[in-house]
Amino acid sequence: MTSLSSSTTLAERQSNPQRPLVTLRGIQKSFGPTHVLKGVNFTVRPGQIHALLGGNGAGKSTMIRVITGEIRANAGDLHLQASHGGDPKVAVVYQELALIPDLTVAENIALVHAPSGFALKRQAQAALIAEEALSLIDPHLARTALFRKAGDLSMHEGQIVEIARALSTGAEVLLLDEPTANLTAAETEQLFAVLKGLAKDKGIGIVFVSHRMKEIRQLCDVCTIIRDGKTAIDARPIGMLTDAAIIQEMGQPAHRAEAQIARNDGQPVVATLTGPTIQHPIQRGTILGLAGAPEGPAHVISSLIGHGRHRDWCMTGDGWGNAPTSPRDAVAQGIGFVSGDRATKGVLAQLPIIDNVLASRRVRERRLFVGQNERSECAGLMQALKVKAGSAWDRPGTLSGGNQQKLLVARWLGLPLKMVVFEEPTRGVDIGTKRDMYALIRQMAEEGTIVVWWSTENVELLELCHEILAFDTEGQPKGFLPADRFDEDALAELTGMAA
Ligand SMILES: Nc1ncnc2c1ncn2[C@@H]1O[C@H](COP(=O)(O)OP(=O)(O)OP(=O)(O)O)[C@@H](O)[C@H]1O
Ligand SMILES: [Mg+2]
CATH class of the missing domain: 3.40.50.300 (P-loop containing nucleotide triphosphate hydrolases)
Known part of the structure; x- marks a missing residue:
């Protein structure tokens, strides 16, 4: 053919x-x-x-x-x-x-230039090829990352x-x-x-x-x-x-033309977000966006879910207890998390779709047996996000990228959580389903959950959030932008990045 x-x-x-x-x-x-x-x-x-x-x-x-x-x-x-x-x-x-996680950045880049592996033996040459390649789009990375392992x-x-x-x-x-x-x-x-x-x-x-x-x-x-x-x-x-x-x-439902300003006026303050230079009251059901260069938001997220080295941010207040020491501890405290890295930190590749979708419910509710009603529960969650799949018993690897992403978000829908932390939850999700996701997240917030939402797509943050915490290119917090001051240029200025 x-x-x-x-x-x-x-x-x-x-x-x-x-x-x-x-x-x-x-x-x-x-x-x-x-x-x-x-x-x-x-x-x-x-x-x-x-x-x-x-x-x-x-x-x-x-x-x-x-x-x-x-x-x-x-x-x-x-x-x-x-x-x-x-x-x-x-x-x-x-x-x-x-x-390839065990090879350095230089080796990974040089590989495609010399598939036989000859360049790997010539580290200096590999570094040169890689430096030139990276300089095209990120001179900083070209200077600093050549000899780091890709897995890091x-x-x-x-x-x-x-x-x-x-x-x-x-x-x-x-x-x-x-x-x-x-x-x-x-x-x-x-x-x-x-x-x-x-x-x-x-x-x-x-x-x-x-x-x-x-x-x-x-x-x-x-x-x-x-x-x-x-x-x-x-x-x-x-x-x-x-x-x-x-x-x-594309066969997607038309959506409303005008985005509305998100409001949660009058809601009681239920927590304080504390960071190195910031103390900020958080109202019930706030959807808090994180914007700007990735380092800043990444620190907030790893602190809030107790993962990685960073612990310099926390939520405090009545009922908040100690900051989580691990993601498992976070879940036990009623804090949900969707990793931005669905392939290695999100999707449970060996388990069927149904187990992926119901994972958080089973942990939270300490279910010992697979419930009779789980099939319909799973079907309902998949339908809410229009997951396109053959059967709930298929492996997630048979799904398209956007549909795998939906599994991760479906896991947390409708659970009585104190807070849910999302890292790029709409990555690869199509335009129609993004709207559905926004509506479901708003519903979670209306029920009282605090939502922390990191996106590299500023227009998305402006459409969905009640307020946005912006970080500059050095990863330093620059301040909060409330919904009534939302504007692409204002956000671009705060983050030091083009809109
Ligand atoms: N190895 C496979 N086994 C079974 N089904 C598969 C396999 N690979 C892809 N599919 C199915 O083929 C369809 C198309 O998948 P594809 O990944 O090409 O979609 P896509 O347009 O790239 O979507 P997305 O925007 O989500 O990335 C999906 O329904 C997916 O479930
Ligand atoms: Mg695809």
């Missing part, structure tokens, strides 16, 4: 610089009984930045894996051709991080290393599956400048998968929308489609 064409002459190819680098025609792919791709068409052209869009589970990552050859389609044509003939070099940033990087640093690695391969086709889901606005901006340069000056063809509408518009020229396993919109200039049209073509 793969046809690597050699039927065109060099003269023909040179006379048509717009000849596609990648062409998919009528591609079909099933996983067991699940028919995912039912005949998709897709074209990647040189110099073009192409958004590949669709709801969670639509088949975007599957298409990318077909293009890279990681999986084989059941039917259809895949056609790859470099602009100067032959096979184009294809580089990919996968949706889940794919660094934060999610966010790991993501930058992966992107740098892909960019540095000199590939003619770049496939980026939600590469910005962990990046701050400033980093995203820097990345976009590099990507635009590669497309414009070098004629690289770029495929960009994202659920962040603002970014898609900032970066992409055209978009293809996948729905029900077919191509609903094929390489349409993005300026020709409104947000509403894109959402509709």
Whole structure:
């Protein structure tokens, strides 16, 4: 089914610089009984930045894996051709991080340059390649992280290393599956400048998968929308489609146009958030956003759930007791947590979906036996977040990235918690489900739970939160922004980052 064409002459190819680098025609792919791709068409052209869009589970990552050859389609044509003939070099940033934890950053980057491992023997050379690659998007990381083990990087640093690695391969086709889901606005901006340069000056063809509408518009020229396993919109200039049209073509419910200001006026103060330079009253049912460079929010979160080294923040007040000493202790105290690193710290990969969804309930309620009503309980929670799955008994690894993310959030819904701490809970979640998640979180807050919500997406914080604690690029707290002063520019100024 793969046809690597050699039927065109060099003269023909040179006379048509717009000849596609990648062409998919009528591609079909099933996983067991699940028919995912039912005949998709897709074209990647040189110099073009192409958004590949669709709801969670639509088949975007599957298409990318077909293009890279990681999986084989059941039917259809895949056609790859470099602009100067032959096979184009294809580089990919996968949706889940794919660094080798025991190797250093330099080694991880050099690996793709010398798959035989020769570069590993030449540390100095590996370091040079890696430094050059990282300098493209993060000179600071290039200076400080080359000899750290990849396993010790934060999610966010790991993501930058992966992107740098892909960019540095000199590939003619770049496939980026939600590469910005962990990046701050400033980093995203820097990345976009590099990507635009590669497309414009070098004629690289770029495929960009994202659920962040603002970014898609900032970066992409055209978009293809996948729905029900077919191509609903094929390489349409993005300026020709409104947000509403894109959402509709994805088959997602339309949402209200105007965001309302979140309010919890008049609620009693039930806790004090204390940090190195801050003491701040927290009302019942507050949704507190954390914004800015990742270090600051990460310290708050690790203090609040008793994980890692940092203990410099705490909630105090009636009924708050001692700060948790471990995540387990936090759960025992009625504090829930969703890790931003779903692959290694969230999803229980060996257990079926139902166990993943019910994990927190079982711990909290000390259930000894799997309850009769658990099936319907699980079904209800999955339905609330529109989890797309074959069966509750499947392993989470069979779910798309966004659907795995929903499992983690579903775990805490409707529980009588004192506080729940979310690290990027909507990472990779599609536009329609994000709204559902916001509504469910608001409901938890209305029932009295304090919600701490870290997002690298400022527009999300502004839409959802009652107040936002902003950190500067040094990780220092800059102050609280109340809902009636919410504004993208104000937040950008406080965090020292572009909106
Ligand atoms: N190995 C597998 N076994 C069974 N089903 C799978 C497997 N891989 C993917 N699927 C199914 O294929 C469908 C498409 O998944 P895919 O990961 O391509 O979605 P996606 O568009 O990338 O979604 P997201 O936006 O959430 O990342 C999903 O319903 C998923 O459950
Ligand atoms: Mg995906």
